[in-house]
Amino acid sequence: MSDLFTFKLPDVGEGLTEAEIVSWKVKLGDLVAVNDVLVEIETAKSIVELPSPYAGLVAQLHVAEGDTVLVGTPIISIGSETPAAAVPTGTPAPVVTGTSAAEPAPLYGSPAPEQEEPAAGPLVGSGPKADPVRRRVRLGSAAPVPSPPSAVSAGVRPKAPAAHIQPPAAPAAAATPAAASASDARVLAKPPVRKAAKDLGINLADVSPTGRSGEVTKKDLLSYQEQRAAEQAGAGSFWQPAARTDEDRIERIKVKGVRRATANAMVQSAFSAPHVSIFVDVDASRTMEFVKRLKASRDFEGIRVSPLLILAKAVIWAAARNPSVNATWTGDEIIVKHFMNLGIAAATPRGLMVPNIKDAQDLSLKELAIALNSLAAKAREGKTQPAEMQGGSLTITNIGSLGIDTGTPIINPGEVAIVAFGTIKQKPWVLDGEVIPRWITTLGGSFDHRVVDGDLSARFMADVAAILEEPALLLD
Amino acid sequence: MGAAQLPTTEFEGMEPDDRAEAAAEATAGLPAGDMVQLLDERGVLHRHAEYSAFIDALQPDQLRRFYSDMAAVRRFDQEATALQRQGELALWVPLTGQEGAQIGVGTATEPQDYLFPTYREHGVALTRGVDLAQLLRLFRGISNGGWNPKDTNFHLYTLVLAVQTLHAVGYAMGIQRDRAADPALPPAATVAFFGDGASSEGDVHEAMVFAASYQAPTVFFCQNNHWAISVPFEVQSKIPLVNRADGYGMPGIRVDGNDVLGVYAVSQWALEHARSGEGPVLIEAFTYRLGAHTTADDPTKYRLAVEEDKWRAKDPLVRLEKFLRAQNLADDDFFAQVRADGDELAAYVRKATLAMTLPDIRSAFANVYAQAHPLVTEELEWFERYEARFAAGDSAGTTASDRTEGGAA
Numbered sequence: 001m002s003d004l005f006t007f008k009l010p011d012v013g014e015g016l017t018e019a020e021i022v023s024w025k026v027k028l029g030d031l032v033a034v035n036d037v038l039v040e041i042e043t044a045k046s047i048v049e050l051p052s053p054y055a056g057l058v059a060q061l062h063v064a065e066g067d068t069v070l071v072g073t074p075i076i077s078i079g080s081e082t083p084a085a086a087v088p089t090g091t092p093a094p095v096v097t098g099t100s101a102a103e104p105a106p107l108y109g110s111p112a113p114e115q116e117e118p119a120a121g122p123l124v125g126s127g128p129k130a131d132p133v134r135r136r137v138r139l140g141s142a143a144p145v146p147s148p149p150s151a152v153s154a155g156v157r158p159k160a161p162a163a164h165i166q167p168p169a170a171p172a173a174a175a176t177p178a179a180a181s182a183s184d185a186r187v188l189a190k191p192p193v194r195k196a197a198k199d200l201g202i203n204l205a206d207v208s209p210t211g212r213s214g215e216v217t218k219k220d221l222l223s224y225q226e227q228r229a230a231e232q233a234g235a236g237s238f239w240q241p242a243a244r245t246d247e248d249r250i251e252r253i254k255v256k257g258v259r260r261a262t263a264n265a266m267v268q269s270a271f272s273a274p275h276v277s278i279f280v281d282v283d284a285s286r287t288m289e290f291v292k293r294l295k296a297s298r299d300f301e302g303i304r305v306s307p308l309l310i311l312a313k314a315v316i317w318a319a320a321r322n323p324s325v326n327a328t329w330t331g332d333e334i335i336v337k338h339f340m341n342l343g344i345a346a347a348t349p350r351g352l353m354v355p356n357i358k359d360a361q362d363l364s365l366k367e368l369a370i371a372l373n374s375l376a377a378k379a380r381e382g383k384t385q386p387a388e389m390q391g392g393s394l395t396i397t398n399i400g401s402l403g404i405d406t407g408t409p410i411i412n413p414g415e416v417a418i419v420a421f422g423t424i425k426q427k428p429w430v431l432d433g434e435v436i437p438r439w440i441t442t443l444g445g446s447f448d449h450r451v452v453d454g455d456l457s458a459r460f461m462a463d464v465a466a467i468l469e470e471p472a473l474l475l476d
Numbered sequence: 477m478g479a480a481q482l483p484t485t486e487f488e489g490m491e492p493d494d495r496a497e498a499a500a501e502a503t504a505g506l507p508a509g510d511m512v513q514l515l516d517e518r519g520v521l522h523r524h525a526e527y528s529a530f531i532d533a534l535q536p537d538q539l540r541r542f543y544s545d546m547a548a549v550r551r552f553d554q555e556a557t558a559l560q561r562q563g564e565l566a567l568w569v570p571l572t573g574q575e576g577a578q579i580g581v582g583t584a585t586e587p588q589d590y591l592f593p594t595y596r597e598h599g600v601a602l603t604r605g606v607d608l609a610q611l612l613r614l615f616r617g618i619s620n621g622g623w624n625p626k627d628t629n630f631h632l633y634t635l636v637l638a639v640q641t642l643h644a645v646g647y648a649m650g651i652q653r654d655r656a657a658d659p660a661l662p663p664a665a666t667v668a669f670f671g672d673g674a675s676s677e678g679d680v681h682e683a684m685v686f687a688a689s690y691q692a693p694t695v696f697f698c699q700n701n702h703w704a705i706s707v708p709f710e711v712q713s714k715i716p717l718v719n720r721a722d723g724y725g726m727p728g729i730r731v732d733g734n735d736v737l738g739v740y741a742v743s744q745w746a747l748e749h750a751r752s753g754e755g756p757v758l759i760e761a762f763t764y765r766l767g768a769h770t771t772a773d774d775p776t777k778y779r780l781a782v783e784e785d786k787w788r789a790k791d792p793l794v795r796l797e798k799f800l801r802a803q804n805l806a807d808d809d810f811f812a813q814v815r816a817d818g819d820e821l822a823a824y825v826r827k828a829t830l831a832m833t834l835p836d837i838r839s840a841f842a843n844v845y846a847q848a849h850p851l852v853t854e855e856l857e858w859f860e861r862y863e864a865r866f867a868a869g870d871s872a873g874t875t876a877s878d879r880t881e882g883g884a885a
Contacts (some may be wrong), residue, residue: 010563013772034826035558046774053562387780 005054006062006074007038012048019043020068021075023222030058038076047382054078188215200225210377214302223380227347262352269413273329273448277408278457282465283431284424285439290471294365303369307441308344308398311421312368313474314467315396316340316361322460325417326393329450343395343412344372346379354412355384356392365474396421406442416451419464420444441468511762512742513732517790519798527741536805542583542736543796543806544814546575549599550793551818552608555825556598556615560771564829565615569596573734573766576792577699579603580739581667581761584747587629588664590647592640595633596699597669604630608821609828618835637670638677641696644668645683648692648750665693665750672712673704675720684724687756695746696758699733701765706778721758733763734792764790 009019019041026038035051042048059079063069187204189197193216197204200221207224209216240249255263287310294305319326319340328335342360346353355378357363357371378384395412400423409418422442429438443465447457467473514531515521521531553572560568571578578599585591585603593600601611606628613622614633621632634640644666655661670680675698687694700717702709713720721728727749731742739761746757764787768775775784800806841856 008563010561011566012561012563014567014770035555045772046777048561048774050561051558053564383776385776385780 003056004059004077004079005056006077007050007053009041009069009071009073009075010050011071012041012050013043013045016043016045016071018068018070019048021063021065022047023065023226024061025049026052026058026076028058028061032056032058032078052078188213189217189221190215193218193221197221202228208304208376210304210373212302214304219377219381227380259351265413266410269411273411273416274450275408275411275446276449276452276454276457277444277446278454278461279406279442279444280461280465281440281442282468283429283438284441284468287468287471288424288439294369299366300369303366304373305369306372307424307468308396308401308421309365309369309372310468310471311419311464312342312344312357312360312372312396313365314464314471315394315419316342317467317474318460318463319394320361321463322456324456325447325452325460327416327451328393328414329416329448334451337393339393341391341393343392343415344375345395345397345409345412346376346384348379348382348384353379353384353389354392354395355379355388356395358391394418400424400441406444408444409446411446411448416448417457417460418446419461420446443468511730511732512738513735514738514741515735515795515799517795519795519802521737521799524741527738527745530741530744531737538583539737539796539800540806540810542579542740543793543800544817545579545583545602546599546736546793546796547814548818548821549579549602549608550575551815551822552602552825553598555822556612557767557771559612559826559829560615565612565771566617567615568771569615569769570765570767570771571596571598573764573787573791574699574701575599576736576796577733577739577761577763580733580736581695581697581743581759584740584743585667586662586664586747588662589667589747589751590629590631590644590651590664591667591669592631592644592647593633593669594637594640594671594674595635596671597633600669601630604628606630609825612825612829613832616829616832618832638674638679638683641668641670641674641680641683642686645687645690645692645694645756648687648694648756649690651693652690663693663751663753665695665747667695667697667747669697669699671698671704672700672702672709672717673707675717676704676712684720684726684756684758688724688726691753691755693750693753694756695743695750696756697743698758698760699763700760701733701763703765703769703775703779705769705773708779716760718758718760724756724758726756726758728758728760730760730762733761734787734790734795736792736796 011017012019020043022040022042024039026032026036032038032052033055034053037049038052039050040047041050056078058076060077062074062076069075187207188209188211189204194204196218197207197216202221202225204216204221207216207220210220211217284307287307290310291305291307294300294309323336323338324334326337326340328337339359340361341356341358343354343356346355355375357368357375360368360371363371375384375388378388392412392415394415395409395418397409397418398421399407399409400421403423406422407420409420411418420443422444424439424441426437427440428435429440431438443461445457445461445464447460452460512524512527513522514524514527550572553570556565556568557570559565574596578597579602582591582597582600582603591597591600591604598608598611602608606623610623611633613619623630623632625631631640631643634643645668648666651664651666655663668683674680680696683694684696686692687696698717700709704712716730718728718730727746729742729746731738733739739759742759746759749755749757764784766784766787797806797811800810837859838856841852841859844852
């Protein structure tokens, strides 16, 4: 018989009432020690990792990632083979293979609620247990518990935990060790990441690596999974039959956080700055060759190189030749900036963010590549800091990474130009009177006409295009 | 973008007004003017005309003790942070990064000195022999204090910013009078702890004026950890804090707060200066809070990781370890032992915290006045009638024991 300890969501700030489960760091059957990180939660104040108060095997996860739960809600149960509540760190409980260790012990509303309590109840986050209002007002009768609940106690009964989630058990160890396909044998990753990828059914080759030596890190995997899950969730059960009322078939999503900020910024920009959009088709074959050579070069070992790098360099180069695109309109003045804080629009699990690379004009190609990598990685992890989104001077949006040819982007407020980078694919192209396959992309640009007139925007775009057609011009 | 349209935490701090702060942030970490440093970041010990003598007098055991104390309090800090995250403490105030400043000054004090901490002086508490687990009673919300200050001359934590500087000066003026009445008493000083944020409070000004006017034996020990919650130091003061000492007419010393030996030496000098009747001294220990202000805030919202990394490179433990190894004063066994001791301390603190019981609410009534008071007696009677309305076994007192006995599941 193993004891089962239940950890309830504590108030990690002062007076917080709820938190969102961002990601579980353990799964069913994992052996955890005291202070091992169990879960990452996001409160109104911050993202926080919760360390385990107990040692033992993870017996149950009561809430799912993405759920917002009240303080005091049981979130995880940990079974221990050792009777003491505080097993010293480093003393492993006997390892039991598989998940059979988790006895289906009742967890709440159970006949023996005391069983769930640790030796000493937590100070906070223990919900109704520690809450004085749980105490029953004596109503003359000495009869103990099952008397009709008084108004006081009825009002404060613990709500049943929202959902009882049984995460999929980890596949048995026997599951096809030889199944690793030859294709992902070339992707660098540590064994636990490989295992996690296999468990999640993710091909490692699909994940963008950000590790120091170009390896796929656990964070890369998780953020990939997060995005994938968000995309795929419910695709199959999306349409609802007409039998249900329309009200039932409408989903209402609260506008908050990044979504609200994005909406406000876009409305402000679209309705205050007269946008002019222009497009140019470019033969980017030489850019593709250049990128290929960079990838192969020793100097760029372990650094992710993409055509976006060349475009970034091209935009910086072209802005120097057409300075008015790197400016701000204030109404009384046009502020031309002699520095480039290059914004990169990034789709993140939390919404659109536009962090920028400060003083990008001073960076070498390699430094720029590193800056792009770390900016993207941070944005995907949701760890972009406010200062990194301030003071941008010109923005690139890489819609091509999603397979889109071009678009008319909306200018980031405070700036006067934005460049959309379309997908690069092989297309028939006429060269010296012959039709041959070339790597073609479309550049789209939107400009604030209050600052950037048609001829200037055209010259700027032509300059950017010129670099993509012939990156060697950068040596100029 | 205006702040009004950006209600989310992700975008906090984007107001144009913050530009001044951002500019100041860029220079944070660059010490201005002269700063005493004996042990540099590479672990090399330098000579100083005035202060090296204090280090020369140290035995190898004492040098190792600096390290083991800093490591112990850092491990304690981690455990307390974990306990807060596990819901066992209402709040925790991490000190990581400031071990050098705290262990340095604490070690320099004598038993008869009296120390007035803020709420972050866990390292100083360790050097005074306070049971670290007792520090957590306050943060668990079961005590207004947690330890008896008379046992260690380490005063209770003060949550009201800067008020303890006045207490320290008042106590020091008391020492002056005690010694005038009984010259056989050993010379003693007080230490007033405060931070860069509290330096903006009026209390600090008043305390310094009184200390200087009365030549009170007080050492004002300011740990400039660069962040008053989210406000960077550069917003607190246009000049280095230590320069303010001139205005009050007392010596001011700026010391590398991550250099435990430097802090120890200047503190020795300052305490001797104060004890010998020469008057107060201001020490500005230039250091950095590597963690959050408390467990209730998130530093990633107001400062850049780059800045933290820059300060991590100045870690007080790392440089002393380099020094001890280079001088053959400590080996792998020593450092392994320090780690083991730290884990043992952490286990003890965890166990002690989980075993803490709720106090009897009646103690709150008992300590309002020294003697019985009719109004308090009346209120206690009302409270006891109120308590009696609840079912037996559920009263406040037994709820406390429930926690320790009832759940031994």
